Amino acid sequence: MFDASTDGPSFEAFWDRSLRDGWTRRSDPAVAALHFDVSQVPSSVPATSRALGTLVLIGYPTVALLDGRQAFNPWLLELPDPVTKVTWESGASVSPATARVLGVSDGDLIRIAPARDAEWASKATADDLTVEVPIVVQPGQHDDVIAVPIGYGQRATQRFAGIGPRWLGADTSDRARVGANIAPLLARARPGEGVAPTPVRVTVVGRRRELARTQDHSWLQASGRDAWGTEASGALIRFAEAGTAPRPTQSETEPGGPDLWPDERQQLGPRWGMAIDLDACTGCSACVVACQVENNTPVVGRDEVRRHREMHWLRIDRYYLERPSGVAVAHQPMTCHQCGHAPCETVCPVLATTRSSDGLNQQIYSRCVGTRYCMNNCPFKVRRFNWFDYAHDERMENLVLNPDVTVRSRGVAEKCTFCVQRIQDARLAARLRGEEPADGDIVPACAQTCAASAITFGDLNDPHSRVRARTGDGRAYTLLEGLNLQPAITYLAMQRRDRSPDDDVDGN
Amino acid sequence: MSGHGLLATFETEAALVEAARAVDSAGHAIVDAYAPYSIEGWPALAHAEASRVGWACLSGGVLGAVGGLTLQAWTSAVSWPLDIGGKPVLAWLAFIPVAFELMVLGAAAGAGLSFLILSRLRPRWRQPGLRDTWPHDRFVLEVAAAGKCDSKLPIRCCARWVRW
Amino acid sequence: MSMATDPPARMPEASASSEQGALTRAMTDLGGAALGRPLRGWWACFAVAVLALAVGVVAVTYQLRTGIGTWGLNRSVGWAYDITNFVFWIGVGHAGTLISAILLLFRQRWRAGVSRAAETMTIIAIVCAAIFPVIHLGRPWLMLWVLPLPNSRGPLWVNFSSPLTWDVFAILTYFVVSLLFWYLGLLPDFASLSHAATGWRRRVFGLLSLGWNGSLRTWARYERTCLLLAGLATALVISVHSVVSFDFAASLVPGWHTTIFPPYFVVGAIFSGMAMVLALLVVMRRAMALQSYVTLQQLDAMCKIMLATSGLLGLAYLIETMTALYGNHGPDRFMLMLRMQGPLAAYYWAMIACNVLVPQLLWSGRVRRNRPLVFAIALLALAGMWLERFLIIVGSLQRDFLPSGWVDYLPTRIEVATLVGSFGLFLVCFLLFCRWLPVVSIAESRAGHRTRLRVADR
Known part of the structure; x- marks a missing residue:
């Protein structure tokens, strides 16, 4: 178990660390040497079955x-x-x-x-x-x-x-x-x-x-629109040709038309944002579990999921697309978009959800009275509600809770925070060093877990951040642009590989 | 007020109005009259002053509207300005409904309270003065009189004297 | 003012004069129940109403103890029965305000016989409505947080941009003004009742009459106050349901975000309110022998208002359809198709039938005079208006922007019991009103009598 080359010279230090963490790191050279041989896969359907x-x-x-x-x-x-x-x-x-x-x-x-x-x-x-x-x-x-x-x-x-x-x-x-x-x-x-x-x-x-x-309706038209063509503008899932030109700068792509309110805000600090590469996402859902573990999201059980009350802050929407080559599947990780013009904030009567100075849409559990208006008005339906007291008083169960995250009580709304506890940790650590957190210092649980590195997190106001670079990518798009929500999540369109002349014109 | 008055009871509204006109033209002061329902044109007949209820209503409305706007502006922009959905802290358009409702509430409270106060209406266990004799099916005229038994009053009716 | 020095000479008993006879008759007819005359069938009705209320109380108690999860709501459909019931009851209340305020301003004399019952219905309906926004909260014990009260959490107020906050103020104002209007209307009647009653009733009615003595100065001021309040209440008829409709119109949910909602909601409110008043009066008129106070002409006039508002509703539905088809805007067309063919299509067509088609029967005078038929049409209209609100709320929430969020909604027994309970509460309160207060204004019916006399004189 103990390997001086990777675990450091001192076995004592390794032992203490392992006890504290509850786990050790082991590298298995045999795993790295494995490779996939397609020819060895047996035909799944025997010819005799018909x-x-x-x-x-x-x-x-x-x-x-x-x-x-x-x-x-x-x-x-x-x-x-x-x-x-x-x-x-x-x-x-x-x-x-x-x-x-x-x-x-x-x-x-x-x-x-x-x-x-x-x-x-x-x-x-x-x-x-x-x-x-x-x-x-x-x-x-x-x-x-x-x-x-x-x-x-x-x-x-x-x-x-x-x-x-x-x-x-x-x-x-x-x-x-x-x-x-x-x-x-x-x-x-x-x-x-x-x-x-x-x-x-x-x-x-x-x-x-x-x-x-967790999802009953799944069909999108070939253009990425759903069967009814509901989305306000643009497709939910977009496709891009390989080698798409870089996107025009942010200001030019802002939706036109007059704003009812002048934007008086002066955003001096960071604005946290996320870019999700739909091409890289395999839908494996590791991020969903990571989010649940990190944020003390309760397991609600079969009956509650059947009633569509799962509490996952991050979900992966799966859409089917009819293609000449058959049914294609697209995965779209979906979580709070931390909108600049957040519809949930406007409608909360008790100011339980407001915008923080670093651009987060924050939910204040202790203030929430539970009108659920925010959930109704959220176009992404990423808000979750504590229909019952899901939290338990069981000592053993509580040992898995993350001490940095509040356990929510019955009757309050909750949603993705971009792992605000990690943001604050990193900022505090950086401030103690007398600097601002560097790009990449802050990694939300979902991004940390993603094996495909599909999720990039960082400061959208930092011109040199990786997330900023990805928002300028030719494949970058945001959802429901017609609503002028100013979301902090950018998606990168899927590269189309199976394009044929029969395919519909894309929405992008 | 001190002095004497005459309470005259009539069976119909017409008789009351006729008597009031006669009393008035004879130069006697009509103190008040009591009836089971409102009689049109009575204030003019009895030379009653214009009601102040309207002014109270207007003041209440102005107070409600201004107070409502002030409350909203102060709590939203001064006391603790918060960024809500990217709107400016002084979102005037959004303040209209509450200011309007508070204006109506203020006006209604002004009218209602001033009515009760001006009419000296309040809950009481012992009903005052005329309470017990107020006829819910008759009409009573109350006339101020200089002395007792002023037989020159130009009305014929069941009457009795009261002293204030 | 002191008491009369002489013991009051007993007045000669009421003469044969028709005017005085009518005045006394109004008193005995209308004040009878309040003075202790038994009402036929009252206890049976009351028992049913209390039972319904008990069902609701049990359901709400259970829900408050256990959690809002006892309702069928889910992550996408955050409101369903709760807000449907709220909007429904607020709408029902509008008829009382319309009758007492707008019709007063327009000098519609026929309103005198029905205004008391309609105004009482308004007050009770507001109470029934106001329960729902409270119990629908996740944490109802914190309901006072929706008011801008000074608090121990530092200067934390409320969000004046939220339509729910507007609602709070609109409903509070509506309740206070309606209550004031209703109580002022009762003042002369309390005095009359106190005069006619004996024992504890005399005491209680006397206390409630605030020392009303029928002074004509007070009467003049009273009429002025009522006129002012009527003007204010008129503003409320328009504004309250408009503000309620902002809950939807000011959001961005497809199917809610519509500029037509304020007038559409107000018209619907008056329609459902008239239906409720008609249903109640048709029964009361017969059970309490009010035929000479609530006349056929009055019922006829209310039927016509129902017919007119039904037409306006039909127009609103038509405009919605036209806009969706003509505008060629994806979400609008989607919502239209969804309503007509989606999972709630049966509700939609039932609503069209109840709100637009069936009321067309009221064009016929024979139908308007057929009281059981009018009663049935009124009940259907109430059902139709409830369905309309349910369709707007649930139908829109269950299909919004992202198909991944589309889910269906089914109510639980608890929710249905809560709706039953709200009807129970309404009927309990209304039956208590029938039992303890004059259901037709005594003072106004006297004034009305006088008017009739004058007309006869001419």
Whole structure:
């Protein structure tokens, strides 16, 4: 464990540090040497499946639970899957066409049983191996495949299944395990092949199990607009050709037209901002968990997520786009845009949300009375509300809380702060040195965790900051420009790789 | 006030008005009259002074509007100026609704309170003076008289004397 | 002023003169219930109302203890039943102010018979409405923070740019002015009642009459005050619901951000208020034998106001549609299509039927004279107006800028119970009013009697 070359010369110092931190760093040379060999990936759909008239079951490891080793972490159980956006559930994904054939829609329970001719399952055991899971209709999926995550349904997840506030209307039917375990159904794989595709029989149960899903509406037109064309101006997701010219300077792109109010503010200090590269974002959702851990965001449980009350300050919107080549998926991390003209601030009657001198839209929990007007008026719907007292008095649970962040009480609104505790820490440290924090000194939890470095954070007023440079990028755009919100988050458009003449004209 | 007066009771409004006209033209002072409902043109008949309720209403309204604007301007721009949604601290347009409502409130309070005060209306356990005899279905005329039993009063009615 | 020196000579009993007879009759007819005459069916109605109120009290108590999560709200739909009920009740209240203020200024004599009931309804409706913004707060125990009160947190005031703050002032003003107007109207009646009553009723009514003695000087001042207050209340009829509509119009939610809202809300308010007054009066008239005070002509006039406001509402709906289609503006067209075909389309068409189509029956005089039918149309109008507010609030919130935020909304039992409870509260208060106060102004009906006499003289 102790390696003098990386951990320093003193074992004592290493030991103390490890005890204090609760973790140690280990580098594994074997990991670095791994490489990906596409030719070794087995064909997921056997050619025989159509002939058999059955579906092929594929068990896949989810980003959150992997093979199930993370199944005892409520943070991860509540993390929406990057594509299906389902939480607290092992839903069976089928293609829209297959769903039509089966006559099912999202949340309809189906029973999966081994196909009759499965050589490893005798007729006697077939019924014991049946698994009931709800349907998740998944655009872009192969019509013959039914995909269910593995690692769910473990016995010890019982104590998480019913997490959430207890009240009259709470769904108490759900005290079994989290999800269903499909491992017994899966055909034994040949050594080195991982989990093999298995032919299965599917029957419709006729009951429903409402999915706890964080996003229900997902279709955008090819231009990045949604099906109704609602956004005020420009597309939500934009695409750029490679080598797009740099953007004109900020002042020229400011929306035209007279402002009702003269802008009298003199912003002398920093204005914190963020640039998010949609091209780099894989939707892996590590940032979502990082944010939740950093900011003491409660886990609210399946029933509350089903009621659309998940508390994640940062979410990743997933949109489907119809492409000639098939269904494309775009991920868009979405959090408080710290607007310069914040609609939430204007409508709060008690001044519980105001603008700080460094350009943050700050929420003052102790002042909030909970009118929820700010949430209604937020065009990005990134504000969250403490519908119940989600915080617990459990000593053990409270050990995971970040002491730098307030635990919010019942009845107040909350939202992303750009990790203001880290900003203040860095500024204080810099001030003690007699200087201002350098670019890159401040890293919010999401940016710190992003493996793809898709998130850049810094001072928009600093002409030399990296974030400022990215806002001048040719791919840079902001959301809902027509509303003149002056957001502090800039997105970098996706580079289009699959462009064909049939594709619609882009919104950018 | 001290002196004597005559309370004359009538059964109809017309009789009261007729008697009041006669009393007035005979040079006697009409102190007041009592009726179950308002009689049009009475103030002119009884030479009553113009009501001050209107002025109180106007003052209340002006006070409410000016006070409302001052309150908003002072709390928003002087006491603790805050940056709200990028608006200037003196966002005059946004102050209009509250100033308007406070103007109406002030005017209504002015009118209502001045009415109660000028009419000496307030909650009391013991009803004063005429209270017990105020006829809710008759009309009473109160005339000031120089001496007791001034039989020259030009009215015929059920009457009785009172002393202030 | 001292008491009369002579013991008051007993006046000769009321002569056969028709005028005096009418005056006494008004007293016994209208003051009867207040003086202890039993009301037919009152206890049964009261029991039902108290039951409904109890349901609401239980629901609200539970919600206050447990959290606002007991309602079906979610991250995108922050308001639903709560603010719908609030806007609905405030709107219902507008009819009272309209009848007592605007119609007074326009010298509509027919208002005399219905103004008391309408004004009382206004006060009760404001109370019913004001409950919702309080209980809908996440932390209702801090509700006083919406007032600019000096506080221990340093100079922390309120945000005067927020339409909710405007609401607070508008509703407070509306309540105070309506209460003042209502109470002034009751003063002469309290005096009459105290005169006619005995025992503790005499004491209480006497106390409430503030020593009113029918002096004609006071009467003159009184009429002037009422006229001034009527002028002010007229400003309120227009402004209060306009300010309520600013909650929506001043936001940027598609479907809320519309300049047509202030007039649209005011018209809708008068429409629903008239419906409520009609529904109440049709029942009261029969149950309390008020046929000679609340006449068919008065009901007819109110039906016509309903018809007119229904037409205006229809025009507003039409303009919304036209603007969306003609303007070719994405969000507007989207909201239109959403209302007509989206998840709440059934609500939309039910609203059109209740608010625009059904009231067209009132063109027919035979329908206007058919009281059960008028009652049914009025109830439908109330339902339609509730739906309209629900559609505006929930329909817009559940589909705004980002499709990722689109969610649907379903009320919980607690929310429905709260709505039931607000109707319970309304009926309890209104039944208490029927039982304890003259439901038609005694003084005004006397003055009205006099007017009729004069007309006959000519």
